Amino acid sequence: MREETAATGGLLFGTGPNGIFRRTVPKPEEHGERRMLRVLGLPQLTMIGVGAIIGAGIFSLAGAVARDVAGPAVLVSFLIAGAASLCAAFAYAEFAGMVPRAGSSYTYAAAVLGEVVGWVIGWDLLLEYTAIVATVSIGMSGYAGFLLESVGIHLPVWMLGAPGTGEGHRVDLIAMLICLGVAWLLNRGTKTSARVDVVLTVVKIAVVLLVVVVGLSKVDPGNLTPFAPFGWGGAVTGAATVFFAVFGYDALSTAAEESVEARKLLPKAMMLSLAISMVLYVGACIVLTGMVRYDQVDPSSGFSSAFATVGMSGVGVVIAVGAVLGIVTVSFSFMMGASRLWYALSRDGLMPKWFGELHPVRRVPHRATWILGIVSAALAGLLPVQEAAELTNIGVLFAFVLVCSAVVVLRYRKPDLPRGFRCPGMPVVPVLGVLFSAWLMSFLAAGTWLRFAGWLVVGLLVYALYSYRNTRRVMPGGSVDLASLDDPVR
Structure with a gap:
């Protein structure tokens, strides 16, 4: 059923067939080689979420932020980022329980705010997810270098x-090889790569627990003073930098069409993964800045270097091994998210179908995955870690603003739609998500804003010259009836 009227059907800025604000919800591919395999249950989804959240943000970027931006108040940076992320997580969980389709915030925004808004988010997140893969690979490279030097190998x-x-x-050659290796792993198939991801995530959680349990006995309270040497503004600036470390559930939601019961399981996996990760983050931040003075933290291999400083170099080597293996899961989760997003954009006609073609046997978007691996490798090899992180954060915060706004719009537009999860505290919680995200964006550098604006301009040109016409060929008609969202979908 379509919500079309003579008044809006022909308007460019309307919701009819020719309108850029028509609301679209693609039908899932039910047969043939265009359908992905549903193999992910709650444990696998939760591990993908934890794998995406815990990574370079704590193993590497936390050290850089503590030394140069926030001092011991890096703990506050993570708590601020976590609070903002929780507000957005509630909004994501409500949408995941209603629109279990690949594409994450692109799909949600297109269903509620319109096609062009969904495209802007999708185009934005393609860059941001790719930058995240590059960022965490740079972080992993630092620990790999520490590990090689500990056994006498000097590159x-x-x-x-x-x-x-x-x-x-x-060039950061190790980081580049990591990106390409993750692309190869993802192209082995969802079931195989998810099993590897679960194993590596368990290893990573064990390493973080080792850091917290052993490190607490070596904490010197004197190292925590002054707690905020750069002022509380430094803690907030740090939150804007580490934000990408606390929103892995966004990439998780792109796997909706590979979940056995997406409507029920995705909201649970999002909440579980964020809760587990924040507990581990708090403990790890206390240990890092308590073992070593903030101005002596090694930004490339913070925890391994800290343990070596207090005479526990053996533990430092174990942490380096765990960090190298564990950070793979972050690259895995976000490259998986980017490839599934690209698949959704191609399926819906916003990008050429060629990019979204699935492998005939493994049923994964193999072309998109290899392109993402190559581009992320180039970014990882040539960009410093903080520049890559800031490029990531501005796009994801922008997506959070739109998703939190969309959940409010839909709650009041269609309050009776069945929801597998309902965002609490409506509309206060999602509005706080909007305000938190906009506030954190204001602390990012002017150069980051310019790069972001340039990318969006290119995206709008692609939409005007190709996507607008092609998507109407693939998905003709005006806005979907939002009541159709309650159709049973596994």
């Missing part, structure tokens, strides 16, 4: 970091 200086990150650095 040439030119391959140890991006230009400007150290004397003689030309």
